[in-house]
Amino acid sequence: MTTKTFTHAGVSTLGGIVKARFANDAMRVKVLQKGGHTDIDMAELLFPSTKTQAVEALIKAGFHKDNAAVQAALAAELDKRAPKAASKDKPKKEAKKPKKAPAKAITLEGIKAKAKVAAPAVSEDAPF
Numbered sequence: 001m002t003t004k005t006f007t008h009a010g011v012s013t014l015g016g017i018v019k020a021r022f023a024n025d026a027m028r029v030k031v032l033q034k035g036g037h038t039d040i041d042m043a044e045l046l047f048p049s050t051k052t053q054a055v056e057a058l059i060k061a062g063f064h065k066d067n068a069a070v071q072a073a074l075a076a077e078l079d080k081r082a083p084k085a086a087s088k089d090k091p092k093k094e095a096k097k098p099k100k101a102p103a104k105a106i107t108l109e110g111i112k113a114k115a116k117v118a119a120p121a122v123s124e125d126a127p128f
Helices: 028-034 051-060 068-081 108-118
Strands: 006-014 017-023 038-049
Touching: 006 051, 006 068, 017 028, 017 038, 017 051, 017 068, 028 038, 038 051, 051 068
Parallel strands: none
Antiparallel strands: 006 017, 006 038
């Protein structure tokens, strides 16, 4: 969980989706407007707060309590920030070990065969 704090919190709509927004300056509204956000409403918090604390403060203060979309966005943000309980039922995934190619037995005949193939043919017309 992060400990970053914010002094402003609110909501905005982008592409028909209402989301909670956080900032440390009221000038964030201009940035959101340039980004195409609409219905921007930011409130100054009483004290610097984490995102969870900010959303809880907005809900407690009745921030747009008559707007269902805003309330749903704030509730979704709280759900997103809620600590997840560790599930003991799920087994942990283990990293897969890379498959190794079967090792070929090294023989004297194999070494001689490679030496014959690798030796360049001697040519009298060599350019060097």
